[in-house]
Amino acid sequence: MSSIVSVKNVTKTYDGGFQALKGASLEIQEGEIIALLGPNGAGKTTLISTICGITTMTSGEIKVGGHDIEKDYRAARSLIGLVPQEINLEPFEKVIDTVSFSRGLFGKKPNQEYVEGVLKTLSLGDKMENRVMMLSGGMKRRVLIAKALSHEPRVLFLDEPTAGVDVELRKDMWETVAELKKQGVTIILTTHYIEEAEAIADRVAVINHGEILLVEDKDTLMSQMGKKNLVIELNSPITAIPKALKSYGLTVSEDGLNLTYTYDTKGERTGITTLLTDIQKAGLTFRDVQTSQSSLEDIFVGLVQEDAQ
Amino acid sequence: MNLQAIKVIYKSEMSRFFRTVAQSFLSPVLSTSLYFIVFGSAIGSRIQEVEGVAYGAFIVPGLIMLTVMTQSTSNASFGIYFPKFIGTIYELLSAPVSFLEIVVGYVGAAATKAFIIGMVILGTAFFFVDLDIQHPFAMLAFLILTCLSFALLGFILGIWAGNFEQLQLVPLLVVTPLVFLGGSFYSISMLPPFWQKVTLFNPVVYLVSGFRWSFFGTADVPVGLSLAAIGLFTLACLGFVWWIFKTGWKIRS
Structure with missing residues (x-):
């Protein structure tokens, strides 16, 4: 064209x-x-x-x-x-x-x-x-x-x-x-x-x-930059991420009840299966799992904020 | 040349004129009729002839000039100022039109309106006084040139004006006094010698004098000088408009 x-x-x-x-x-x-x-x-x-x-x-x-x-x-x-x-x-x-x-x-x-x-x-x-x-x-x-x-x-x-x-x-x-x-x-x-x-x-x-x-x-923009978040709601709070889970780059919410895992929807492997297995192995139990996809708005806000820095 | 653009600008300006016919048409006719009644009949009958012409008839060219000059100035200035004011100027600026085409459209329409009003006043005058126009073609030429040159002046003012007050400023404070003091209602030979000299700096004197010559064959200043003066004034306005065109002054940021 x-x-x-x-x-x-x-x-x-x-x-x-x-x-x-x-x-x-x-x-x-x-x-x-x-x-x-x-x-x-x-x-x-x-x-x-x-x-x-x-x-x-x-x-x-x-x-x-x-x-x-x-x-x-x-x-x-x-x-x-x-x-x-x-x-x-x-x-x-x-x-x-x-x-x-x-x-x-x-x-x-x-x-x-x-x-x-x-x-x-x-x-x-x-x-x-x-x-x-x-x-x-x-x-x-x-x-x-x-x-x-x-x-x-x-x-x-x-x-x-x-x-x-x-x-x-x-x-x-x-x-x-x-x-x-x-x-x-x-x-x-x-x-x-x-x-x-x-x-x-x-x-x-x-x-x-x-x-x-x-x-x-x-x-492309949506898929390239559109990361998905997996939020795992735990049954009991944790104070630190167990060693076995360090490699996943998880973040813990302030109350210690939510673990957030970010993954790429376009990636060959999302790593979700192994993560969930490893969580169980680490002795943690969870009661709910949610996923959310970033919208164009998140991408936009991210870009504009980056530009401001 | 975008002829269609000139045509639609001209047409839409003329339609504004006919839409507001009472304001743009009746008011100058009414005010001129009042001038005839007051100066022509009431006071004029007590004034002796000026240069062999009855006073009522003597003021006809001046009256036409007064109206035509103020009308073409205000029509043209309003015509281009209004789109600036309401924001529709964006369309003129983004259209494939040259500044020349914009000028021809707006100035042409403003001059046409003033010309129509001038002719209507002339027609009205025949009801009040005896008139015999000695040089009708010269009369028309002077009238058209005046309409055009003052419409150009008005266009410049409309581009320059930043608000409605400024829009009124020049017609009110400059054009009207110059026309009144330019021998519209008197012959400059009636002035004391000193003021006769001063008044020669008033460009309107030449226009009124030339225009009056086309009616009665008598003039305050030689006709050639009158023609040169109006030609010079038109050229000055054209030059200024050309400069605006080159620089985008007050139109394009």
């Missing part, structure tokens, strides 16, 4: 001296959904704004569909649809007008049928003639998506698409994204909801303090 968006060593220092991006590099493949994950102020929005042309970069190179975003901005921007984080809409305009406006702005000839089609897919079919200010917050967000899709973009940026959106609309939004992916649209979304990235993304990029810490296939 070829990359449709290529970001190389991009830095951005704002006029006040704040460095929002410190040499970010990222290759986005055509047709994928990539989630940019990071805490508030990590540089997610700055990165998106820079690719889309809203902010200028201090140094580096960005190409969209092979077109340099500065030298060949018309070709590059024609491919991009952007759904901003804030609900920025002219309140007095009609829904259909504001969406048609976006289409024209991107140089596309008027196409009422197409625009209406987009609005219908986003369940805005019966709101076309309404003024924007009459719509609910969720509806306005859909209008923003319709505007971004109005000119048939190949790359869609969604900046925190589900921030402040109720559960139902969020699920709807995810379905829309899945539908767009089917049509071959590349989707880049920023989020700080881990579950969102987990639910819809193919790949995850973690960004913090203006740097891309990691870009990885979501499933």
Whole structure:
């Protein structure tokens, strides 16, 4: 697969001296959904704004569909649809007008049928003639998506698409994204909801303090770093780990009742059988066993904490 | 050239104008009619002819200029400031449009609105006074150039303004006084000699004078000078707009 968006060593220092991006590099493949994950102020929005042309970069190179975003901005921007984080809409305009406006702005000839089609897919079919200010917050967000899709973009940026959106609309939004992916649209979304990235993304990029810490296939990420914990609840407390069990790297809870064993789900041997046998041999008895798998959230928190140290 | 973009910007700006027709259309017509009633009929009847023209008719070009200048400035400045204020500017910045296309769309629409208002005032004037326009084509040319140059000025102000107060500042504190003191309602020959010299530093004098010449064939300053002045002003605004375009001043961070 070829990359449709290529970001190389991009830095951005704002006029006040704040460095929002410190040499970010990222290759986005055509047709994928990539989630940019990071805490508030990590540089997610700055990165998106820079690719889309809203902010200028201090140094580096960005190409969209092979077109340099500065030298060949018309070709590059024609491919991009952007759904901003804030609900920025002219309140007095009609829904259909504001969406048609976006289409024209991107140089596309008027196409009422197409625009209406987009609005219908986003369940805005019966709101076309309404003024924007009459719509609910969720509806306005859909209008923003319709505007971004109005000119048939190949790359869609969604900046925190589900921030402040109720559960139902969020699920709807995810379905829309899945539908767009089917049509071959590349989707880049920023989020700080881990579950969102987990639910819809193919790949995850973690960004913090203006740097891309990691870009990885979501499933690989989950399995590579997804360790499982086995918690063994003992019948009677222990003060120290018996010698025979030292090699397992167990940790004991404060009350001495829980032993935790961490193992790799992808490992050839998990070591659980021998561990349980050895526990019995050491004369310990247990009444319960639990396992838990680390989520993307644990991985993310771990990465961001590592970065802070 | 992204012609579609120019078209939709122009169209959406014009539709705002027709949406707020009472505010953008009736109010200038009403206030000009009041000027005609007060200065033309009530007071004007006691004022002798100015340079052979009845006072009521004499003020027509000045009145049109006054409205056209303030309207094109405020229309254009509001047009580009509003997207900045409500945040929809993101779309202009991320679209495949050049700054030139943005300027043509916004300035073109603002100038068109001001031109329409100017023509409506002219039409209204015929109800109040006897008018005979000696150089109609020159009149139209002066009017269009004024609409365009002041819309450019307004565009610059709209880019510069950081809040609504600043947006009002220049039209209110600079444009209006300059127009009033620029011989809109009097001939500068009526001023004491010293002030006749001072007033020549007011660029509006040249515009009003040239515009009045197209109506009555008489002018305070030579017509060529008037044309040069408005040309220079347009070029200065264009130059500034070009500089904004080059540097991204106040638009792109």
